[in-house]
Amino acid sequence: MAELRGIVSKRSTQTYIVAVGLMVMGLALTTLCFAAWFQGVEPRWSVILFGLLGVYMVFLGVDEGWLSGLEVTPRCLRLQSFGRWQEYPLEGLEAADGLRDILAGGLQLVLIGKEREALKVPLRRYRNAGQLAQALLDAAWLHNPDLVVMPRLARRLGTPPFGVMAARKGSRKPQWPLI
Structure with a gap:
């Protein structure tokens, strides 16, 4: 039986810019602390920290x-x-x-289940964030057709099924490439 494969995240240019910015700021801070250590800044523990x-x-x-990524199956x-x-299994959602994510202002999905803690999925760094969000909602909808999509998210994306992981409403043909 053919099974659907997953949607994998794709990094954007913004991802690399943020990453290099973090690395440069970290190197600058470490260099300044190294210089402060040799200049005798007191207390020493603050320089180390x-x-x-x-x-x-x-x-x-x-x-x-x-080193980070996301895949929705x-x-x-x-x-x-x-x-x-x-x-993270999608049953029970x-x-x-x-x-809105506070880092870079992108979308962050919050998946709420009855028997587990809410799962926050940051989508800010991915070029295909919209498709990932729709695939994640479709996959959750496949496990629970009564999935509640909060109004804020429904205004932005709509309600499942989107046709990414599940067939669209009124369509008998699956919209996903089978392997």
Whole structure:
């Protein structure tokens, strides 16, 4: 039996600009702290603390630009961070909402389930964020046709099925390429 494959995130130019910006700021902060250490700035723990913050910013930039990703399949949501994939099953989701992300102002989906904590899915860094959001809502709708899409998100995207993971309403032919 043919199974649907997933939609994979595509990084945008903005993703790389934000990542390089984080890395440059982290390197600048670490360099300033290194110079302050040799100039004898007191207390020493503050210099170490801010130096470690700079190193963390460099690692965050590398993750943001090259090691993170997202994949939506009909069965689960897969998030990649620092090169490791985590799977989140889509069964049991009851509602979905959309928020503005404070980093870069993009879309952030919030998936709400009865028996688990709300899952926040940042879509700010992806060129195909709209298609990913529609695929995620379609996949959740396949598991729960009574999925509640909050008005704020419904105004922005509409209501499932969108035709990305599930056939559109009134269409008998699947809109997804089968493999």
